[in-house]
Structure formats: C-alpha cells, structure tokens
Amino acid sequence: MHIVVCVKQVPDTRIIKVNPKTNTLDRRGIPAILNPFDSHAVEAGVRLKEKVGGTVSVLSMGPPNAVKMIRKCVEIGADEGYLISDRFFAGADTLATSYALYKAFEKMLEEKPVDIIICGKQTIDGDTGQVGPGIARRLDIPPITNVIEIKEVDEKAKKVVVKRKLEDGYEMIESSLPCLLTVEKDINPVSYSPLPNMIKAARYEPTIWKVDDLNDVDKKQLGLKGSPTIVAKMFAPPKLEGGKKIEGNAEQQSKQIVSLLLEKPELFEKKRGRA
Amino acid sequence: MENNRGVWVYMEQKEGRIVNVSLELLGAGRKLADKLNVPLSGVLLGDKVKHLCPTIFEYGADEVYVMDDPILKNYRTESFMKGVNHFAEKYHPEIFLFGATPNGKDLASAVATDLCTGLTADTTMLDVEVETRLLEASRPAFGGNIMATILCKKHRPQMATVRPKVMKALQPEMGSKGKIIEEPLDVEEENLRTKVLEIVKDTKKKLKLDEADIIVAGGKGLVDEKGFALIHELAEVLGGSVGASRDVVEAGWIGHDHQIGQTGITVTPKIYFAIGISGAVQHVVGMKNSELIIAINKDANAPIFDASTYSVVGDALEILPILIEEFKIALKQEEEEGEVKHA
Numbered sequence: 001m002h003i004v005v006c007v008k009q010v011p012d013t014r015i016i017k018v019n020p021k022t023n024t025l026d027r028r029g030i031p032a033i034l035n036p037f038d039s040h041a042v043e044a045g046v047r048l049k050e051k052v053g054g055t056v057s058v059l060s061m062g063p064p065n066a067v068k069m070i071r072k073c074v075e076i077g078a079d080e081g082y083l084i085s086d087r088f089f090a091g092a093d094t095l096a097t098s099y100a101l102y103k104a105f106e107k108m109l110e111e112k113p114v115d116i117i118i119c120g121k122q123t124i125d126g127d128t129g130q131v132g133p134g135i136a137r138r139l140d141i142p143p144i145t146n147v148i149e150i151k152e153v154d155e156k157a158k159k160v161v162v163k164r165k166l167e168d169g170y171e172m173i174e175s176s177l178p179c180l181l182t183v184e185k186d187i188n189p190v191s192y193s194p195l196p197n198m199i200k201a202a203r204y205e206p207t208i209w210k211v212d213d214l215n216d217v218d219k220k221q222l223g224l225k226g227s228p229t230i231v232a233k234m235f236a237p238p239k240l241e242g243g244k245k246i247e248g249n250a251e252q253q254s255k256q257i258v259s260l261l262l263e264k265p266e267l268f269e270k271k272r273g274r275a
Numbered sequence: 276m277e278n279n280r281g282v283w284v285y286m287e288q289k290e291g292r293i294v295n296v297s298l299e300l301l302g303a304g305r306k307l308a309d310k311l312n313v314p315l316s317g318v319l320l321g322d323k324v325k326h327l328c329p330t331i332f333e334y335g336a337d338e339v340y341v342m343d344d345p346i347l348k349n350y351r352t353e354s355f356m357k358g359v360n361h362f363a364e365k366y367h368p369e370i371f372l373f374g375a376t377p378n379g380k381d382l383a384s385a386v387a388t389d390l391c392t393g394l395t396a397d398t399t400m401l402d403v404e405v406e407t408r409l410l411e412a413s414r415p416a417f418g419g420n421i422m423a424t425i426l427c428k429k430h431r432p433q434m435a436t437v438r439p440k441v442m443k444a445l446q447p448e449m450g451s452k453g454k455i456i457e458e459p460l461d462v463e464e465e466n467l468r469t470k471v472l473e474i475v476k477d478t479k480k481k482l483k484l485d486e487a488d489i490i491v492a493g494g495k496g497l498v499d500e501k502g503f504a505l506i507h508e509l510a511e512v513l514g515g516s517v518g519a520s521r522d523v524v525e526a527g528w529i530g531h532d533h534q535i536g537q538t539g540i541t542v543t544p545k546i547y548f549a550i551g552i553s554g555a556v557q558h559v560v561g562m563k564n565s566e567l568i569i570a571i572n573k574d575a576n577a578p579i580f581d582a583s584t585y586s587v588v589g590d591a592l593e594i595l596p597i598l599i600e601e602f603k604i605a606l607k608q609e610e611e612e613g614e615v616k617h618a
Contacts, residue, residue, distance in 0.1 A: 128396035133384035169476040176468040228393030228430035243584040254598040
C-alpha cells in the first residue's frame with residue numbers, strides 16, 4: 001500500500017511575537033518546524049504501514065530548507081520524501097497550494113499509484129484546514145476530515161472505514177480507496193523515533209521537483225498570482241478595556257468574589273434548579 | 276463578476292434543526308445584504324428539511340434554496356458539495372458564508388475548490404466595502420497574535436467560514452415569509468464513494484463546554500497537576516465545566532477537548548473564571564465574549580486582566596482553597612434558605 005502524507009514546514013507560531021507599533025511579525029529567531037498537526041499525520045501513516053505493509057511517502061511544498069523538516073518525517077518513520085520547491089510556488093493561498101500539490105501528485109502517480117493520502121487537520125501558521133480537501137477535490141477522490149481513527153483497511157476490496165469526530169460524538173464512514181483523510185491530533189500520539197530512523201534521516205535526501213519537473217502546469221494558478229485571496233491588512237486584535245480590581249488579601253478577595261457572584265442570582269439558575 | 280449578486284448563508288442542519296451558527300450568520304449576512312442592497316438567501320440541504328424554511332425567513336432571509344432528498348439524510352462531502360455547487364453555479368452569489376463547524380469547513384473547502392474561488396477560514400469579523408462590493412473577512416492569524424483582513428478581489432463568490440458564537444442572530448420575526456427555490460439533487464446513491472455507517476453520540480458525561488453556564492478554566496499558573504485539581508474542585512462546587520489554556524493541555528494535565536481559544540473551542544458562558552492564565556491572544560479570542568469574567572493571576576500586568584470584568588491580583592494556589600470553601604458555605608446556606616422557603 002502506498003501511503004502519502006502531506007506535510008508543511010511552519011514558523012513556530014506558539015512563540016511568535018508581534019511588534020505592537022508596526023503590527024508586523026517579529027520572525028527573528030523563530031524556528032521553522034514540522035507543523036505539529038502533520039507530525040500526527042506522519043505517525044498515523046507509519047502505524048498504518050506497520051499494519052498493512054507498504055511505503056510511506058511524505059510530500060511538501062516549501063523553501064529548499066524544508067528538507068530538514070522532511071528528515072524529521074523520516075525520523076518518525078517515513079520511507080520517502082518529496083519536496084516541490086520553486087519561486088513560482090511562493091505566496092500561495094490554499095487554492096494555489098492545493099493546485100501545486102495536485103500537480104505533484106500527478107507526477108508521483110506516474111511512478112506508482114497512491115492508495116491513501118493523509119493530511120494533518122490544519123497548519124499552525126495558516127490555521128485553515130482547507131488544503132487537504134482541496135487536493136482531494138482536484139484528484140477527484142473522497143475527502144474525509146477530522147478523522148480520529150483508521151478502523152479498517154481492506155486493500156483487496158479497496159475500502160477503508162474511519163472514525164470521524166463530530167461536535168458531539170463521532171461517525172463511522174466507509175470510503176472507497178483511494179481517498180484523502182485529514183487527521184486530528186487525537187488519532188495517535190507521536191512516538192519517540194527509534195535510532196535507526198534517526199541515522200537514516202540524518203543523511204536522507206528527498207526528491208526535489210521544480211515547477212518545470214511537473215507536467216502541464218498552468219503557472220497562472222500558482223503562488224501569489226494564482227491566489228484568489230490576499231491579505232489586505234494586518235492589525236492588532238481589538239483592545240479590551242479591562243475590569244474592576246478586587247483588592248485585599250486572599251481571604252478578602254475570595255469573600256468579595258463570592259458575594260459578587262451571589263448578587264447575580266440568575267448566574268446560578270441551574271445550580272438552584274437542582275437544589 | 277457583475278453577474279454575481281446576493282449574499283448566501285449555508286444553513287447547516289442536524290436532525291431537523293438548524294444549528295446556531297447558521298442563524299448567527301443570517302444575522303451577519305442581513306447586514307451585508309442591506310449594505311449591498313441585495314437579497315439574503317439561505318441554502319438548505321437535507322432529507323425532509325423543507326419545514327425549516329419558515330425559521331430561515333424568521334431569522335432574516337429573503338429566499339431559501341432547498342434540496343430535499345433521502346440521499347442527503349446524513350452529511351457527506353460528495354453529495355452535499357454537488358448540491359451546493361449546483362445552486363452556486365446556476366444562481367451565482369457574490370458572497371457565500373458557512374459556519375466554521377466540522378461539516379461547514381469540510382463543505383466550504385470542497386465547494387471553493389470546485390468554484391475555483393477564495394475561501395477565508397475561521398473569520399471573526401465581517402464587513403463589506405460598498406463601492407467595490409468586496410467582502411472584508413478578518414480573522415486571527417499566526418495563532419491569534421494579529422488580525423488579518425482577507426479580500427478576494429477577482430473571484431466569485433467571496434467565501435468565508437465564520438466561527439460560531441461571534442456573530443449575533445437577529446430576533447426572529449414570527450410569520451416572516453420569503454421565496455423558496457427548490458431543485459432536485461442530481462446524484463445517484465450508487466455513484467457515491469462514501470457511506471455513513473453509523474453516528475454515535477457521546478453519551479458518557481458530555482463535556483458540552485460551549486453550552487456551559489459556568490466555566491472554570493486554569494492555566495500554567497497552577498504550577499502542576501495537583502494545583503490544577505483545584506480547578507476541578509471549584510468547577511464541581513459551582514456546577515460548572517472545566518476549561519484550560521493551551522499550555523496546560525500540551526503539558527498533559529487535561530485533554531484537548533477542554534482547550535479554550537484559537538485552536539480549541541470558543542465559549543460564551545455566564546461566568547468564566549480564568550485562573551493562572553496569562554491571557555495570550557489565542558486564549559482570549561475563545562472566551563472574551565463571556566458575560567462575566569473573573570481573572571486571577573499573580574502578575575498584575577497579565578493581559579488576561581484586559582479581558583476580565585473583575586481582576587484579582589494574587590496567588591491562585593493561595594486563593595483557590597479559600598474561595599472553594601467560601602462558595603461551599605455560601606451555596607449551602609442558599610440551598611437551605613431555598614428549602615425553607617419551599618417548605
């Protein structure tokens with residue numbers, strides 16, 4: 001079975017700072033990492049391979065230094081890495097990104113078929129979750145989002161059963177293969193990388209394709225030019241005003257909180273209803 | 276592009292009821308439609324859902340596009356996408372909004388790809404520039420550190436998914452009427468590649484954080500899991516639910532289902548306790564619309580105090596045990612008094 005996981009190198013937005021005067025991002029010293037959601041996706045691919053056999057490839061679009069992130073995926077257990085990297089791809093929104101990755105899939109499909117595609121739920125820099133379903137639509141395969149378990153895979157019947165998270169529970173979905181899954185972090189934790197993987201990863205060189213290596217690419221659909229959406233402006237989140245200070249020592253403060261809340265009986269309707 | 280007119284809202288329904296975010300979007304969409312002087316339309320798909328049309332009119336729509344078919348009983352990307360695409364290609368709206376729910380995001384992503392247009396995710400502010408007719412969809416970016424306004428200049432419709440609980444639904448106007456445009460779904464079951472085998476509701480002690488009246492949320496300021504146990508205790512005493520900041524979830528003190536904020540859930544309870552939470556923007560976007568916010572933090576300059584109704588500067592580990600006791604006593608008194616009155 002050929003499992004392909006789509007991954008992205010992202011700035012670690014968890015530690016990114018905004019310059020409050022200019023409303024620009026201060027990227028200095030911000031490390032580029034494997035998108036945390038994608039690390040769960042790679043792990044899911046590796047676990048699936050352990051169950052059914054086959055190959056796990058990772059595919060990414062990014063700058064040349066994204067090779068480092070692909071090595072990280074090899075540490076987790078990916079067998080092969082593919083990177084499409086070209087200035088034509090730069091500045092892409094989700095529509096242009098899914099187009100570029102779709103073209104990369106077409107290229108990959110010349111070599112061997114793809115049975116299942118796994119993507120992380122979303123990236124931490126774009127936070128959209130739109131690229132996975134976009135790729136599925138372009139390849140005309142079913143997208144299944146918010147997957148928390150790959151329950152069954154029947155290679156012969158070309159069918160998969162997955163558990164999809166809903167707001168108030170889950171649903172079991174059967175899909176024909178190939179299909180594309182976007183997975184939640186809950187699908188599996190990411191295991192520690194075994195030493196042989198680390199050694200393999202250190203020297204691993206992924207396949208790198210430039211735009212001209214791909215077939216029949218409409219360059220108008222790539223990168224900034226091919227992106228229908230643009231960021232018109234950035235601004236600080238609306239400033240909140242802040243509230244009243246409750247002074248005193250811990251005991252005085254506690255007493256004030258309790259009496260403040262008890263003054264608003266409607267706040268405790270439910271509690272009272274039960275009493 | 277000149278042919279694209281009208282503001283559309285996808286009406287997500289579940290078991291024959293319209294989900295809240297879709298009603299909220301009718302409220303937001305009404306304002307946009309009035310500014311642009313165009314009709315506001317709902318797009319409704321499902322099995323035996325036509326009876327929901329009056330509700331959609333009452334909440335502000337002028338028209339409803341309906342597809343009613345047994346194939347649409349359960350949400351599936353492929354069937355719903357076909358239906359929505361059919362309407363969008365035939366009647367070409369200029370703006371198309373979806374709730375940022377699992378199904379709403381799934382559907383919007385597929386539809387935008389097929390219509391080859393721009394889609395802004397998880398919008399929290401919507402406006403329209405009347406002259407250019409451009410939708411200004413603003414959303415938290417880079418983990419909520421900054422807001423970005425996204426435009427889609429040359430493609431139509433301009434699409435966005437919008438976070439639940441940030442827009443306001445209108446007061447329903449009973450008896451409002453409008454135009455119903457019903458069309459058949461052109462899909463055969465045997466051509467579909469996915470099947471919903473079963474839907475299981477989480478019956479075990481449902482978390483339902485987004486419906487809780489009282490939420491007690493804790494952060495790294497509680498030092499360790501033992502400190503965080505006080506959060507559970509206070510929540511128990513108040514009959515509330517437990518929330519958490521991202522770093523606490525990442526430290527493994529509590530499950531991701533409890534995470535409030537940008538990558539967690541958005542909540543609007545009556546009372547929100549933010550305890551030992553510094554108030555990173557990512558957290559604040561998920562709770563700032565709570566009715567009453569009480570923040571407890573050691574650091575007097577913590578940004579959470581900008582969002583709070585009441586600010587308590589102090590050590591949560593010192594305050595919490597006292598607070599829990601005080602509440603126990605006070606609520607017990609209340610209960611006894613109540614019983615006397617009812618006796």
